[in-house]
Amino acid sequence: MSQAGAAPGTAAATQQAQQALQTQQAAATQAAQAAQAQAEQTGQAAQAQADQSKKPKPTHTQIQLLAINDFHGNLEPATGSGGKINDIPAGGAAYLATHLKQLRAEAKAKGQDSVTVAAGDLIGASPLLSAAFHDEPTVEALSGMGLEAASVGNHEFDEGWKELLRMQTGGCLPDGDGQNNQNSCPDPKHPFKGAKYKYLSANVFLESTHKTLFAPYTIKTFKDGKKVGFIGMTLENTPNIVTAAGVKGLSFKDEVETANALVPELKKQGVKSIVVLLHEGGFPADPKAYNSCPGISGPIVDINAGLDPEIDAIVSGHTHQAYNCSLPDKAGKPRLITSASSFGRLITEVRLSIDNATGDVDRVNTLANNQIVTQDVVPDRQTTKLIDKYKKLVAPIESKVIGHLTTPSVVRTNDDSLESPLGNLIADAQLADPSVVSGGKKPVVAFMNPGGIRADLASNNGEVTFGKAFTVQPFNNFLVSMDMTGTQLKALLEQQFSGVNGPEAAKFKVLQVAGITYTWNPAAAAGSKIVAGSIKIGGQPLVDGTSYRIVTNNFLSDGGDGFPAFTTATNKVFGGLDIDAFASYLTAHDPYTPVATDRISIGS
Template sequence: MRSFRSRIAIAAGLALATLAALPPAAAGARPQPVDVQLLSYTDFHGYITPQNNTADGTIKDAQGNPLIVGGAAYMATHLKNLRAGKANTVTFSSGDSFSGWPVEVSHHADEPTIEFMNKIGTSFTTVGNHELDRSMEFLRDHMGKGECFGVVGEDSCFTDSAGHPFQGAQFTISTANITRKGETEPLFKPYVIRRFGKVRVGFINLTTPTTVNGSTSYQPSLDNLPLVETANKYAAELRKRGVKAIIANVHEGGAAGNDFNGCNDAAKSGPIWDFAKNASPDIDAIVTGHWHWFFSCSVPDPAGNPRPVVEAANHGRLINEINLKIDGRTKDVIRESITSVNHPVTRDVPADPEMVKLVDYWNAKEKETYARPVGTITGDLTRTRDADGESTLGNLAADVAYADSRQTQGGGADLAMVAVAPVKGSNSLRGDLLYAKGANPADADGKVLFGEAWATWGYANPVLTVSVKGSQIEQALEQQWQTQANGSVRFAPLAVSGNVRFRYDTTKPVGDRVLPENVLINGQPLDPDRSYRLAALAYTLLGADGYAAFAGFTDAVRGQRDYEAFRTFLRNGPVTPPALDRAVAVNTAG
């Protein structure tokens, strides 16, 4: 036995001597960390064309000097420069990439933005609230899979700048906390995993809980799950799968001062800071959006370890870069080595030629789309209000909402109401629609062009049909007069659909100017105790216009967005300006 042990000891000694003579890697030394670069942008909103206004085309540096920024061609160049020399890099979006506001994008079902995102090598995106401005199916099937709807080449599936038919996203659309109403399983992949050599990084994608009840993204068939609980659930799941480097990509944000690479604790506001304090310590970095703001902060996780929390403004003005070092043995992020910086997308670099072609193509295409006829009118539709608050355009907008509801399954409105001079917020009546031909060569007397209709009514808001009590309708009509802080009374009229007539008495006190018996719906007096189906824009029903009467509405059904509802109505024309006979001011004796 002694001899056996002696042989083992000698062998062990020889082995140790051999190991000592070997290079460190062969001796089992810790492998070198794996470097991984994360490049992200947020709230792009289809701003492929460089903007020249202050809000969208500039950002201030730390000294307060404005930098000229933005544009697809410059963003592409900056991304290429940032990736140079990086073996492990991934580019992603923190949501609200499409549902674009620029007309060259919005007139083409947001397909130009998808083409741009594909071409810059976007790997994945979380779902922003505006990604649901149309529907979950539109996002999943059209944007994601390239499925066509309506008339190809007019409503969807336009030919892109390279001459190819629309194919949809070449990146993953992901969110962990959007579900069917009453369910808990997400409708999209809750996270994505990307492999870099022998290490993997998991990205949990999340959407602001304000989404399904937002004024443009109102989706009564969907639910939002809470952010922290959902993030923690999937962080634990990723750990079980052996993924230890974890990033939360959250379309929810905040503010932290005016330095895009700073972090002013005294200026912090917004929900992302509570998320950052409470989300699982397994999450190594938090990339945010939604607030259209900017910061590069470090916030301790629940275990007391610092981790970056960043936001990269909006409209392609900044690109965020996070650099990770991942331990090759544990596969976890070395927290103290993380760096983060927001890069301004300056225009002092060469414009990417492919993106210049893309932008020029879609702007030229927009001129064609603008000139496409969508209907005819027999007279002027204007926002000019008479003494009773009525206008031809306002009355028509109420008729459009009513018609849209009547053709929406589950809608069936009894009446419609549209704010024409809201107490607060935006006015959906954005421009007059005149009978006389305009400057566009495609125009003619009475002809309505696509671009003219778009600029007349709407702000991408859905028509909702909801159930309300007759007393709420009466209260809403009373809220057309609101006493201001200085004692004056502001008149903020509501347009009603053509099957409604009402009288009001301005000699009475505010709040007591409309009697139920003086409100007729299809010729019948308003019943305060009866339930009515009311069609209106979500913005108004949610109180954003300043009319609180509709609070507590039930049984919401979503129709078309205002833009599409208006075009549908025009196609069924010709449209004649409505008479201004729906509201009448009378005294008590009258």
């Protein structure tokens, strides 16, 4: 019984043992297969690594550099020729932002790093949309576009260097919530935070500390440790073309000496690739040849010739010209020189080719291309939203009708004597402004610098708005009355054709006038061009020893544009803003008809 009862149990045990053995064999087989697969993968990886090691390593690293200059707060596309490149509509911050994004995306797809820089005058002399808010909208927009570094330009000092510091660091002005048609931080929920990009000012020094106003340079480190140094400078002549109050306490140094002195400092930090962001430029013989530099002349040529050969490229500006070429440095090697016109109409794309063996720029393989900021792309949504916000905020100021014209416009186009209808209108407005009357003594002569007249005065079916007037005079200069003798006035008039305004200048700076008439002789030598006895004030001959009350803007009053005679005047009294005088005159002479250009004449 016991044997018969034991048989089933023994069979079950045997079956379990066989199953366990099969399971062990299957596991062993799987382990062996896994080990073989791992060995094959390891072998393949080793072979791939071996194959990779046989491939030659890249000899160069490509870095994309995107550059703009002289944006001047043109958030919306500029009008007229200022809104085109060779008849192609161009510019506008929303389109600029889109093009920058597209170019960066193209570089990223190629495995290239990218950096965006600028060469000055991003703000100042701006349209009302930006200027009404102290250019805070422009700084906001450029920060949102990914700008990383910018040299200061002369117009960055239009409202003074302390205001420029605010542009960098942020904060709001106590400007009375719209006083003088300006309003800092108009949206209390969003205070101005300052620029996300770095301003650079290598040749601008605080006289009190002998330190630069902003950092002289910035170093950008890219993948594989590649370093590029960016030196930022404005033109040494900045004090002569901005108001003295705006740069009081600052000194401006020579561009070449400044940059060359920084080269050893950058090299000590392992920087072998150096780019200068310079707010100074040149003039190509053919302004339409925006991707070459035919017959280029001007300060950029001499600056390039003097810069250390260790400097690899110059991104320039100031002249509002477009060019792109290589000029020989003083060692005879080609060096890239570029400029992207103005108003955000062009982007310079530079492909910096860095030799991996030396860490320095291979100039032969470094190429640049000035690309038009066309308006056939989808405008950037965030930038568009920003612009729309400020357009609503500025509308009450901009749309106010201040007068009418009997002609479609008043033009700044000069006649042969270099007098213009719009120049006469502005000078008349200055002469009539009551804010400069001192002790009951009214000015009898007014002077306006032609470079300060930024556009024709246009109308909308005869209506002149504050916005249109502001486009003509966007600097918010103050009017200043002063006493000058007949002798001083003679010297002043000769300075239109001598000194920095002499024959070697691009063109004479003939002041627009009211209350005075005279004749000048183009054939006479510099310093003797005013025809003797031709000067009359109020219809009466000028008397050397007589004192005359005159009025001008504070820029000229400080000797700007090469007119030091103004600095010798006495009893100066500051009045209101030039734009307010202009607007008031148009209102008081509504409708306005342009007057003849008969105050300045040419003779012998």
